Amino acid sequence: MLYLVILVALYIGFVLYDRTAPGGTASPLVNGVLLFSVLFAALALTGVYATLTAAPRGIEVTRDRVTVVGRWGRRRTFPPLEQLSFRVARRYSAGFLTDSAVVHLEIWGKGFPVRSYLVSEELFAGAVRSERDG
Numbered sequence: 001m002l003y004l005v006i007l008v009a010l011y012i013g014f015v016l017y018d019r020t021a022p023g024g025t026a027s028p029l030v031n032g033v034l035l036f037s038v039l040f041a042a043l044a045l046t047g048v049y050a051t052l053t054a055a056p057r058g059i060e061v062t063r064d065r066v067t068v069v070g071r072w073g074r075r076r077t078f079p080p081l082e083q084l085s086f087r088v089a090r091r092y093s094a095g096f097l098t099d100s101a102v103v104h105l106e107i108w109g110k111g112f113p114v115r116s117y118l119v120s121e122e123l124f125a126g127a128v129r130s131e132r133d134g
Helices: 002-020 033-053 121-125
Strands: 058-061 066-069 075-078 084-092 102-109 112-120
Touching: 002 033
Parallel strands: none
Antiparallel strands: 058 066, 066 075, 084 102, 102 112
């Protein structure tokens, strides 16, 4: 959200500067406002997509596997917890953007590359066990 607010402020500043500069009354196609608008939209969408993709919707832990449910519904299956390695790459404390602490978690194991996720501490600590585990 903060990324988007800063991007919008920069965009508004650029457009205001463009309109008040000499020759600022030229068409948006000629003076670059149209190009900057397309660039703004691409940066905004890329930033939002990159941020939300790293934040999973949920984690399911069963006896034989760990499943991470991604933000867009994609399910990624990992081996059981005993076969996984975890590392907290960075911890972000609670602040005005979130009520709880967030960790940048890296997961890896034999046969698959390192995967990174941004998860709240509650989501990771309270991983849901499947009904099949009884």
